[in-house]
Amino acid sequence: MLFPTLTFGIFFVLVLSFAWALDRENGQRKLLLLAASYVFYGWWDWRFCALLAFSSIANWAFGRIIGAMPASPLRALVIVLAIAVNLGILGFFKYYGFFIENVGEALAMIGWERDLFLMQIILPVGISFYTFQGISYIIDIKRGEADHRASLLDAMLYISFFPQLVAGPIVRAKDFLPQLTRAPTISRAAVSLGVLLILWGLFKKSVIASEIATGIVDPVFFAPGEYGGIDRLFAVYGYAVQIYCDFSAYSDIAIGCAALLGYRFNRNFDQPYRARSFQDFWRRWHISLSTWLRDYLYKPLGGSRGGALATNRNLMITMLLGGLWHGAAWTFLVWGLIHGLALAIERALGPARSGRSVISLVITFHVVCLAWILFRSPDFATAWTYLTATQTLGDPVQVLTPFLAGMIVLGLGLHALPPRGIESLAGAMSRLRSPAIAGMGVVAFILIDALRPAGVAPFIYFQF
Amino acid sequence: MWGSPHRLAGLVPVITACVAAMLLSSAALAQEEPTEPRRIGVFGDSLADGLWIGLQRGLRRDARAGEIEQLSEVATGLANYVYRDISEKTRGQLEQGRYDVAVVMFGSNDIQGIRTGRGVFRFRSAGWEAVYRERVRDLITQLQTHGAEVYWTGLPVMRSTGYDANTVYLNAIFREEAEALGAIFVSTREASSDENGEYAAYLPNSRGAPRLMRDDDGIHFTMNGYARIAAPVVEAIQAGWDNPRPRPAPAVTETVMAEAVVEASEPEPQGLPAGWLDLSVNGQAYVCQPVGLDGQPLGASTASGAAGN
Amino acid sequence: MQDDPHRDRLYEAPDDAREHQRSRLWLSNGVALSLLLVAVFNPVSLERWAAANPPNWGVETVRLTVGVWSERMGLAHLDAPRLWLEQRWRDLKAVGWDDVHTEDDEAEQ
Numbered sequence: 001m002l003f004p005t006l007t008f009g010i011f012f013v014l015v016l017s018f019a020w021a022l023d024r025e026n027g028q029r030k031l032l033l034l035a036a037s038y039v040f041y042g043w044w045d046w047r048f049c050a051l052l053a054f055s056s057i058a059n060w061a062f063g064r065i066i067g068a069m070p071a072s073p074l075r076a077l078v079i080v081l082a083i084a085v086n087l088g089i090l091g092f093f094k095y096y097g098f099f100i101e102n103v104g105e106a107l108a109m110i111g112w113e114r115d116l117f118l119m120q121i122i123l124p125v126g127i128s129f130y131t132f133q134g135i136s137y138i139i140d141i142k143r144g145e146a147d148h149r150a151s152l153l154d155a156m157l158y159i160s161f162f163p164q165l166v167a168g169p170i171v172r173a174k175d176f177l178p179q180l181t182r183a184p185t186i187s188r189a190a191v192s193l194g195v196l197l198i199l200w201g202l203f204k205k206s207v208i209a210s211e212i213a214t215g216i217v218d219p220v221f222f223a224p225g226e227y228g229g230i231d232r233l234f235a236v237y238g239y240a241v242q243i244y245c246d247f248s249a250y251s252d253i254a255i256g257c258a259a260l261l262g263y264r265f266n267r268n269f270d271q272p273y274r275a276r277s278f279q280d281f282w283r284r285w286h287i288s289l290s291t292w293l294r295d296y297l298y299k300p301l302g303g304s305r306g307g308a309l310a311t312n313r314n315l316m317i318t319m320l321l322g323g324l325w326h327g328a329a330w331t332f333l334v335w336g337l338i339h340g341l342a343l344a345i346e347r348a349l350g351p352a353r354s355g356r357s358v359i360s361l362v363i364t365f366h367v368v369c370l371a372w373i374l375f376r377s378p379d380f381a382t383a384w385t386y387l388t389a390t391q392t393l394g395d396p397v398q399v400l401t402p403f404l405a406g407m408i409v410l411g412l413g414l415h416a417l418p419p420r421g422i423e424s425l426a427g428a429m430s431r432l433r434s435p436a437i438a439g440m441g442v443v444a445f446i447l448i449d450a451l452r453p454a455g456v457a458p459f460i461y462f463q464f
Numbered sequence: 465m466w467g468s469p470h471r472l473a474g475l476v477p478v479i480t481a482c483v484a485a486m487l488l489s490s491a492a493l494a495q496e497e498p499t500e501p502r503r504i505g506v507f508g509d510s511l512a513d514g515l516w517i518g519l520q521r522g523l524r525r526d527a528r529a530g531e532i533e534q535l536s537e538v539a540t541g542l543a544n545y546v547y548r549d550i551s552e553k554t555r556g557q558l559e560q561g562r563y564d565v566a567v568v569m570f571g572s573n574d575i576q577g578i579r580t581g582r583g584v585f586r587f588r589s590a591g592w593e594a595v596y597r598e599r600v601r602d603l604i605t606q607l608q609t610h611g612a613e614v615y616w617t618g619l620p621v622m623r624s625t626g627y628d629a630n631t632v633y634l635n636a637i638f639r640e641e642a643e644a645l646g647a648i649f650v651s652t653r654e655a656s657s658d659e660n661g662e663y664a665a666y667l668p669n670s671r672g673a674p675r676l677m678r679d680d681d682g683i684h685f686t687m688n689g690y691a692r693i694a695a696p697v698v699e700a701i702q703a704g705w706d707n708p709r710p711r712p713a714p715a716v717t718e719t720v721m722a723e724a725v726v727e728a729s730e731p732e733p734q735g736l737p738a739g740w741l742d743l744s745v746n747g748q749a750y751v752c753q754p755v756g757l758d759g760q761p762l763g764a765s766t767a768s769g770a771a772g773n
Numbered sequence: 774m775q776d777d778p779h780r781d782r783l784y785e786a787p788d789d790a791r792e793h794q795r796s797r798l799w800l801s802n803g804v805a806l807s808l809l810l811v812a813v814f815n816p817v818s819l820e821r822w823a824a825a826n827p828p829n830w831g832v833e834t835v836r837l838t839v840g841v842w843s844e845r846m847g848l849a850h851l852d853a854p855r856l857w858l859e860q861r862w863r864d865l866k867a868v869g870w871d872d873v874h875t876e877d878d879e880a881e882q
Contacts, residue, residue: 006822013804020797097676108673120665122680185793191800211866223520260800378687402873403866434799438806445807446815450858454821539825546836547824576827584828 001043003253004206004452011040012257019261026183030157033261037162041125048124051089052160058085059134060155063141067148082138090131096121098328126166128325130159132292137173139296145174154180163254163261167247169268169288176263184262192437193426197256199444200422205249206452208411212238212245214453215404221376224386228395232386234408235399236369239376241411244272247286271415273368276360278342281368289325293318311347316340331374331383338371501530502705503562505612507554507603508569512536514685515569515617518694528705533561541573542599543587551602558610565701566612568603571619571634572683575627588633600641607647613704614647617697620656621663623682628663650700652693656685667692814851816843 001008015036022029042049062082069075096119104116137158140146150158158176220227220235227235251268258265268287275281282290301314316337323336377383418424429437504523506516516534523529535557540548550570577584578595585592607614616638619631635651642649656677658664666674669688677689685693811818816839823836846852 006818013808016804020800023793023797101675104673118666118674120676120678120680185788185790186796186800187792188796188799191796191803195803222517397870401866402868402870434802435806437799438803438810441803441807442810442814445811446855447858449815449818450855451862544824544827547821577829579828579833584833 001040003250004202007043011036016260020186023183023185023262026180027153029183030153030180033161034153034157037157037160037165040162041160041165044125045122051093051124051127052130053156055086055089055130055134056156056159057152058082059137059159060150060152063137063146063148063150063155066138067141079138079142083135086131086134086138090127093121093123093127095324095328129168129170130165132170133159133173135296136170136292140173146177150177150180161258161263163257164265167250167254168286169251169254169265170292171265171288172292175266179263186262188430189427190259190262190264192429193423194256194259195437195441196422196426196429197252197259199441199448201249201252201256202448203249203444204245204252206448208407209242209245209249210453212242212404212407212411215401215407216399217242217376219399221378221382221386224382225389225392227392227398229393230397231395231400234405236373237412238404238408239372240273240365240369241408243372243375244269245411271417271419273365273412273415274361275364276357277364278339278346278367281364282339282343289322293322297321308348312344315344315347319343326375331377331380334380335371335375338367338374342367501528502564503530504532504565504567504701505535505557505561505563506532506567506569507557507607508536508567508617509540509571509573510536510538510684511572511619512567512569512617513538514690515567515694515697517687518690518692519567519698521691522694522698523701526702529701533563536569539573540570542570542596542603543574543576543578545599546579551599551606554603554606558606563607563610563612565615565704566607566610567615567617567697567701568607569617569619571631571638574634575630588630593637597637597641600638601645604642604645604647608645614642614645615697615700615704616642616647616649617693618649618651618653620652620685620693621661623663623665623678627683648700648704650697652696655693655696656689812842813846815855816846817852817855 001011015033018032019029022032038049038052041052059082062078062085066075066078066082069078100116100118104114107114107116137146137155141148154177157180158171158173161171161176164171215238216231216235217239220231221239224232224235248269255265255267266288270284270287272281272284275284298314298318301317302310303314304311319336319340320333321336323332323334323339326332326335373386374380374383377386429440504519506512506519508515513534513536516532516536519532523532535554537548537553540550540553542550545551574596575587577586578592580591580595585595604614604616618635618638622628622631635653639649639651653661656663656667658667663678663682665676665678665682667677667689669675669692675688676686677692678685679689820836820839820843823832823839826832828836843852
């Protein structure tokens with residue numbers, strides 16, 4: 001089920017009712033949430049549930065073994081094995097086709113034609129997220145930050161909890177497992193926050209992101225050579241707004257749903273286009289992923305200890321893999337490369353240079369947009385055409401309308417709002433009585449429902 | 465019968481003008497050599513969305529192809545008119561634009577019951593089929609009346625065997641109804657299957673290298689896949705342009721040249737052999753009325769009298 | 774829980790059971806009232822959802838029932854806010870660059 005659909009709304013209201021009816025029996029509550037998570041996941045394809053169950057049980061079993069062993073080479077081996085199982089699952093389902101096709105092309109180039117075993121591997125939804133959570137579980141236990149004696153129920157719920165299962169945020173074991181040990185309690189502020197986040201997420205996704213995507217981004221990125229300079233420029237800004245609104249909306253709805261159920265996740269986006277340097281950008285964009293990469297990849301590789309060369313190498317590896325995580329295509333790899341280079345250059349220029357001026361904000365934003373062109377383009381040829389088709393630069397505007405321009409400006413203008421605006425609003429709302437909250441919520445809901453495009457959304461590839 | 469020489473001389477410029485007007489208007493009607501490129505409209509569901517992409521790529525180098533418009537919409541079909549009434553929607557689209565070629569691809573969302581006033585016809589029941597065929601006929605007629613050459617694209621091979629059996633059933637309906645009305649049915653089964661005629665996710669691309677053609681759901685295609693199934697449609701369209709078939713005249717004519725009077729198909733004016741330059745405009749015979757140098761019709765005025773204007 | 778810049782005081786859950794009960798009641802009342810208000814002012818969204826799904830007994834029952842209900846609500850003009858919003862939105866989307874320019878020209882004069 002996708003978040004902005006009525007089916008999910010009905011599902012969630014039901015789960016919410018039953019979960020709070022069971023708030024004294026934590027065990028039963030967790031079982032309910034686990035069952036609901038499998039129903040949610042199985043809605044796409046029931047066969048995916050088997051993989052999810054296997055991944056959860058395997059990680060739990062490995063965690064038990066690792067926690068019980070003293071530090072030894074054997075323990076290190078088991079840890080490596082556990083991580084390899086997770087990465088193996090991810091690698092097979094997500095990258096097999098990519099790998100085989102490229103091997104085939106490489107072999108063809110040197111004249112070794114081979115009948116390679118081509119299989120269509122269906123990509124299970126959310127696999128990138130829950131395998132990363134599994135790895136987080138293993139490593140947190142190894143570092144002693146999470147309890148290896150967690151029950152199977154807790155471990156399975158941690159990995160498959162439905163709000164964050166398909167599109168993040170990537171929740172850490174040490175943050176979530178302690179919350180599962182006792183039945184959650186709730187405050188009015190948390191409820192207000194949850195409701196606000198869900199409504200805000202729905203607005204960003206259904207109204208802002210959808211309009212921009214269908215109105216300007218999709219047509220221009222399909223055939224950039226046919227559009228003039230203004231259309232192309234605004235399509236890039238539009239995509240920057242679209243991907244921010246889309247992604248942050250999913251995270252907001254996930255965090256909001258979890259908050260309504262009594263669990264607390266960290267915020268995943270923090271007005272990223274306000275960043276004045278790339279380092280700052282990655283502290284604001286997809287925070288759960290960047291911190292995961294920092295804690296489980298960058299630091300174990302050595303981090304910034306060990307000289308400039310080692311640091312840059314670690315940086316590049318982390319960003320390249322981070323790029324590849326987003327999808328099995330060379331364009332994502334190059335996107336990661338651009339970000340890695342930008343971070344390395346920034347580091348080389350020294351801290352004084354990444355100043356706080358507006359100029360650095362504008363430069364950072366535009367380099368990020370340049371990278372987005374590669375992220376969004378289906379192939380390098382399209383991206384190249386996008387950037388270099390000079391003969392059509394002066395063409396008149398075809399797809400940009402005042403409405404779309406306004407939407408793009410609105411999307412960027414959201415970054416000028418106070419950073420903790422929603423939290424302050426939630427605090428204010430928590431002091432109101434429930435009819436007032438219900439009224440405001442319904443007004444917002446009707447607004448969103450009236451404004452969003454009618455009908456089913458265009459085919460979205462849930463490629464994560 | 466032909467009268468005196470000066471009468472004959474008077475006929476010549478008139479006949480020349482008539483011939484010129486006839487040739488130009490017949491050209492406009494039969495659309496052999498249009499002055500502008502042909503506009504193509506793609507109607508249908510999400511598979512038609514992809515077909516549109518494939519047609520764009522396939523017809524890029526053909527100068528005869530003008531703008532290819534995407535008029536399709538995800539999750540629509542001919543079975544569920546409660547959600548989206550395709551015939552009404554198409555009517556609106558045809559009023560807004562002018563299309564010379566209509567490519568239609570429906571069916572993937574039609575494996576469901578049809579709602580009627582009192583109940584629901586189960587999929588593949590007799591009542592369902594009757595209503596469905598009627599809707600197909602209605603759509604084709606709408607497009608043909610607008611003046612477009614209809615190319616109904618059949619559904620491709622599907623991964624799920626049950627779904628595939630249903631698409632075979634639907635394709636048979638499409639083929640029968642399309643060919644009965646003079647539309648062209650283009651099959652995509654060959655383009656979407658391997659050499660054994662079965663579903664295959666990897667198929668050779670134009671250079672012979674196997675590429676992933678199908679999407680994860682076993683129904684939709686990748687970009688390469690859409691280009692592959694658009695190929696037979698492109699071939700059919702280009703064959704249609706190479707050898708245009710005479711088509712019944714569209715209901716609304718925009719022939720700029722045919723300003724001549726349209727006479728009832730009554731006795732031909734005197735002096736002209738029967739059957740000469742037989743042409744009809746608006747369902748009526750276009751008759752060249754010889755006029756004299758003074759502009760008045762020659763011969764008996766029975767034809768003009770019988771015009772009843 | 775360590776001091777985390779991404780988290781907030783709002784997330785701190787009360788240990789007081791009474792506070793928890795009152796909050797829970799507040800949540801339940803809010804949800805119930807919201808559902809009622811949505812049913813009165815925006816029932817068409819449920820009807821559209823049912824229309825989009827393949828027909829069976831359950832779906833058709835929902836669709837026809839909610840259809841009649843939303844029609845009655847419409848007769849009482851309770852759908853007016855939604856219709857007004859949709860119309861304004863359509864008008865906004867239809868604005869072209871020329872319309873924007875003529876406004877500027879008029880302003881300059």
